Amino acid sequence: MALALNVVSYRNSQMPGRQHWTLIVMHTATHGTEFKLTGTSGKLTFTKPGTNGGSTNPTLDDGFKSMASVGKIETRKYAAFCSIVESTAILNGQPQWTTLDWVVTILNSLAENGFSVARVSKDDLEKEAARQLRVGRRGET
Numbered sequence: 653m654a655l656a657l658n659v660v661s662y663r664n665s666q667m668p669g670r671q672h673w674t675l676i677v678m679h680t681a682t683h684g685t686e687f688k689l690t691g692t693s694g695k696l697t698f699t700k701p702g703t704n705g706g707s708t709n710p711t712l713d714d715g716f717k718s719m720a721s722v723g724k725i726e727t728r729k730y731a732a733f734c735s736i737v738e739s740t741a742i743l744n745g746q747p748q749w750t751t752l753d754w755v756v757t758i759l760n761s762l763a764e765n766g767f768s769v770a771r772v773s774k775d776d777l778e779k780e781a782a783r784q785l786r787v788g789r790r791g792e793t
Contacts, residue, residue: 654724655679657769659755660686661781662715671717671781673751675737675758676710677725683707687737689751694744696751698737718781722759723769736761752777 656678661671674688686708689696710716725733740758743749752774762769 653727654768655684655727655730656721657723657725658684658719659722659759659772659777660710660719661717661777662710662713663717670750671752672715673755673777674710675755676708676719677730677733679707682709682711684710686710689742689754693750694747696742696744696754698740698742700738718784720777720780720784722772723762723767725767725769729767732765733762733767736765 658676658678660674660676662674663671672688674686676684676686678684684707685701687698687701689698691697710719737758740754740761742754756772756774756777759769759772763771
């Protein structure tokens with residue numbers, strides 16, 4: 653069985669005009685486990701999803717902007733996926749580095765390690781988020 657892997661963007665409440673980017677592994681059509689960085693620019697940290705699986709429906713968040721499908725995670729590879737996410741560097745010392753850089757690094761690492769995910773760039777994801785906002789199809793790709 654494979655679980656859908658999506659990239660989600662939200663309005664960044666702490667930095668108006670910027671977006672906050674996360675990964676979510678969908679366990680149902682509407683709910684999944686979100687993998688994200690928390691904190692403020694330059695002080696970001698990764699916190700493991702909650703013991704209840706961190707199940708969330710991103711489209712219900714007031715700050716939700718877009719959600720794009722980027723691949724699938726086979727359930728037998730879920731632990732390896734989590735390991736890659738947890739070990740991905742957080743570059744707090746670089747002022748231009750953002751949560752989008754973190755997401756793109758993870759996706760490309762997953763692709764390099766044989767996961768069924770798209771190789772994407774920051775530009776690809778930003779364009780898809782903008783396209784979804786233009787057509788008003790929140791969460792549809």
